[in-house]
Amino acid sequence: xxxxxxxxxxxxxxxxxxxxxxxxxxxxxxxxxxxxxxxxxxxxxxxxxxxxxxxxxxxxxxxxxxxxxxxxxxxxxxxxxxxxxxxxxxxxxx
Amino acid sequence: xxxxxxxxxxxxxxxxxxxxxxxxxxxxxxxxxxxxxxxxxxxxxxxxxxxxxxxxxxxxxxxxxxxxxxxxxxxxxxxxxxxxxxxxxxxxxxxxxxxxxxxxxxxxxxxxxxxxxxxxxxxxxxxxxxxxxxxxxxxxxxxxxxxxxxxxxxxxxxxxxxxxxxxxxxxxxxxxxxxxxxxxxxxxxxx
Numbered sequence: 001x002x003x004x005x006x007x008x009x010x011x012x013x014x015x016x017x018x019x020x021x022x023x024x025x026x027x028x029x030x031x032x033x034x035x036x037x038x039x040x041x042x043x044x045x046x047x048x049x050x051x052x053x054x055x056x057x058x059x060x061x062x063x064x065x066x067x068x069x070x071x072x073x074x075x076x077x078x079x080x081x082x083x084x085x086x087x088x089x090x091x092x093x094x
Numbered sequence: 095x096x097x098x099x100x101x102x103x104x105x106x107x108x109x110x111x112x113x114x115x116x117x118x119x120x121x122x123x124x125x126x127x128x129x130x131x132x133x134x135x136x137x138x139x140x141x142x143x144x145x146x147x148x149x150x151x152x153x154x155x156x157x158x159x160x161x162x163x164x165x166x167x168x169x170x171x172x173x174x175x176x177x178x179x180x181x182x183x184x185x186x187x188x189x190x191x192x193x194x195x196x197x198x199x200x201x202x203x204x205x206x207x208x209x210x211x212x213x214x215x216x217x218x219x220x221x222x223x224x225x226x227x228x229x230x231x232x233x234x235x236x237x238x239x240x241x242x243x244x245x246x247x248x249x250x251x252x253x254x255x256x257x258x259x260x261x262x263x264x265x266x267x268x269x270x271x272x273x274x275x276x277x278x279x280x281x282x283x284x285x
Contacts, residue, residue: 005138015149018114
């Protein structure tokens with residue numbers, strides 16, 4: 001005889017599988033925590049409670065500091081190379 | 095982990111709710127097309143379809159409650175109930191809010207099916223396809239996991255498989271079949 005309705009065991013099993021899948025997903029999300037930290041920060045509307053985690057991604061000092069650290073190394077080399085061609089030009093010109 | 099508990103619950107329950115909506119729509123199609131014939135029985139197929147929809151609604155409720163309880167992204171009651179009010183990706187969130195209301199309408203009209211005319215119920219139930227599109231857009235637009243490759247690829251593959259499978263089932267169900275020998279309704283009988 002064919003079953004007419006989903007049994008109680010079937011309902012419990014389906015609900016259990018759904019909750020288990022949700023738990024596994026949450027576990028994976030916790031493992032890749034940097035994704036969870038990054039997204040709310042990008043909106044710029046996150047609450048102040050997330051400032052501790054978002055400060056890693058949105059600090060005002062670290063990127064500018066690194067930029068400043070990067071720019072002089074390039075600019076210094078460039079400026080140094082600008083002086084040398086001038087000197088060479090002068091040398092070659094004279 | 096503990097500080098972001100509700101954030102993880104919100105994201106995981108949203109993903110599971112989307113999967114349950116996809117499963118329920120697919121199961122409903124299988125039931126409507128009478129894909130498996132009489133085994134399992136249509137009543138059992140309908141029962142599973144209804145239970146998957148109820149589970150989807152439950153996980154949507156968990157999704158909304160977890161978002162409200164979460165302090166990681168500051169959402170108020172109006173943000174999760176009124177479209178375009180949220181300051182966090184308002185359009186992306188609006189897809190999910192409208193999808194939630196469509197789900198409630200489809201569920202409510204299904205529960206009150208015996209009080210509605212078949213035409214009204216069928217027309218309302220067709221909103222399930224709109225619901226599927228809305229929640230998928232919400233997943234890809236607002237879901238913070240949409241940046242990951244796996245959910246995006248999965249969403250595309252499931253969508254393609256659903257459409258392709260439905261087309262195949264429809265073709266299979268409407269294809270002419272060989273006449274039955276003793277079916278009673280066949281063109282050829284031995285009697």
